[in-house]
Amino acid sequence: MSTPALPALAVDGLGLKIGGARILADVGFTVGAGEMIGVIGPNGAGKTTLFNLVSGLMRPTAGSITLNGRDITAAPIHHRSRAGLGRTFQTSNLFPRLSVLENVRLAAQAKLGGNFSILRFPAASDEASRIARGTIAEVGLTGKLATAAGDLSHGEKRKVEIAVLLATDPAVVLLDEPMAGVASGDVPSLTAIIRDLHRERGCTVMMVEHHMDVVLGLVDRVAVMHHGSLLALDSPDAVMANPVVQSAYLGEPV
Numbered sequence: 001m002s003t004p005a006l007p008a009l010a011v012d013g014l015g016l017k018i019g020g021a022r023i024l025a026d027v028g029f030t031v032g033a034g035e036m037i038g039v040i041g042p043n044g045a046g047k048t049t050l051f052n053l054v055s056g057l058m059r060p061t062a063g064s065i066t067l068n069g070r071d072i073t074a075a076p077i078h079h080r081s082r083a084g085l086g087r088t089f090q091t092s093n094l095f096p097r098l099s100v101l102e103n104v105r106l107a108a109q110a111k112l113g114g115n116f117s118i119l120r121f122p123a124a125s126d127e128a129s130r131i132a133r134g135t136i137a138e139v140g141l142t143g144k145l146a147t148a149a150g151d152l153s154h155g156e157k158r159k160v161e162i163a164v165l166l167a168t169d170p171a172v173v174l175l176d177e178p179m180a181g182v183a184s185g186d187v188p189s190l191t192a193i194i195r196d197l198h199r200e201r202g203c204t205v206m207m208v209e210h211h212m213d214v215v216l217g218l219v220d221r222v223a224v225m226h227h228g229s230l231l232a233l234d235s236p237d238a239v240m241a242n243p244v245v246q247s248a249y250l251g252e253p254v
Contacts, residue, residue, distance in 0.1 A: 006069040008033040008172050008204035014053060015062030016228075024049050024228045027063070031172075036198045036205040037233075038215035041225035047208045048090065050225065051174050054206075055087045056080050067172060086170030088161045090177045096150030100141060100160050103149050104132035108167040128167075135166040139193050155186030162193055166201070173197065175207040179214060187214065194218060216240075224248075 007030035016024040024046050031037055039047050052058040054065055056077040064073045072080050094103050108128040136142055139159040144152065149160060158178055165173060178194060179187055191214055198205050198218070206223075209215050215222065215236070222239040224231040226248050232239050239245055 005033060007031055007066075008035070008068060009054070009206070010066040011050075011054065011063065012066075013063035014050070014060050014065065016049060016053060016058065017061045022228060024053070024060070027228075027230045029223065029230060029233050031204055031206060033171075033204055034198075034202050035221070036207065036219045037221050037223055038219035038236075039206060039208045039223045039225060040210075040212070040215060041231075044227075045225035046228040047225050048176060049228070051087065051176050051206075051208065055085065055174055081168060081170075084169075084171035085174070086165045086168050086172070087174040088158075088165060088176055088178060090180050092149075092157045092161065094149040094157060094160060094164070097148055099146050099148055100136060100152070100163075101129070101132055101145040103160060104136055104163045104167050105129050107164040108132050108135075111168045131167050132163075135163040136160075138166060138196070139163045140189065153183070153186070154181040155183055155190060158182055158186075158190055159193060162197065166197070170203060172204045173206070175205065175209075177208050177210065179209060179211045187211065191218065 009031040012028045014024060014027040027050060039050065041047055049058070053060050056075060060073065064071060066072065067080065067083050067085055070083060072083065105128045108131040112128055136145060139162055141156060141159055141163065144156065149157065152160065175194065178190060182190060195218060197203050207215070207219065219236065221233060222236050223233045224239060224245050231248055232242050232245050234242070
């Protein structure tokens with residue numbers, strides 16, 4: 001009899017209180033290996049707070065977080081990264097004056113370990129550069145290798161952020177509003193990149209996104225956050241037809 005596979009990510013009874021105020025309460029779910037889950041809800045629902053707790057930017061006041069069977073509730077950010085957890089943010093965290101190649105190379109070098117410098121252009125034969133060039137090609141920005149990150153469009157910056165993520169070879173990925181600030185014309189190509197990240201790379205993905213057409217076209221299940229609690233977690237069709245979800249969001253479009 002085979003042993004059931006461990007979930008890629010498991011959250012149990014997760015909660016956060018700040019100054020007596022409840023920010024997140026008793027959130028629990030599991031994400032299977034290779035699954036993609038969309039996280040939706042209005043501003044203030046707790047979506048980014050959930051990601052902050054899972055990624056280690058904040059510490060929960062209750063509950064636990066497990067990554068591939070390993071308890072990471074109290075683990076620092078870099079330990080989570082080494083264990084295979086990667087994340088993007090709502091706002092760009094690129095080095096604006098460094099080139100696309102240099103930004104991605106730094107991520108690859110951090111994953112590889114050893115000494116590195118941001119003061120010189122990387123050698124073409126360097127292993128970190130090889131990885132960086134490969135992930136940049138995956139997001140379709142080979143023609144922008146030498147372009148400063150600060151000179152890119154919002155859509156291109158989002159693609160570089162995903163290339164940075166890919167350079168760290170993550171198993172579980174948190175995407176926090178990847179379409180934020182992106183022109184409508186760039187949404188299809190960015191959506192395709194996220195689909196490939198999931199299907200071709202086999203990454204487990206959780207994605208916060210307000211573009212419902214993007215969410216419903218990509219994910220296996222949808223998690224609905226409401227006032228710091230997990231209201232529902234089900235297939236896209238079931239969530240959209242859920243009367244509790246419909247009632248909770250009456251006048252609060254998701």
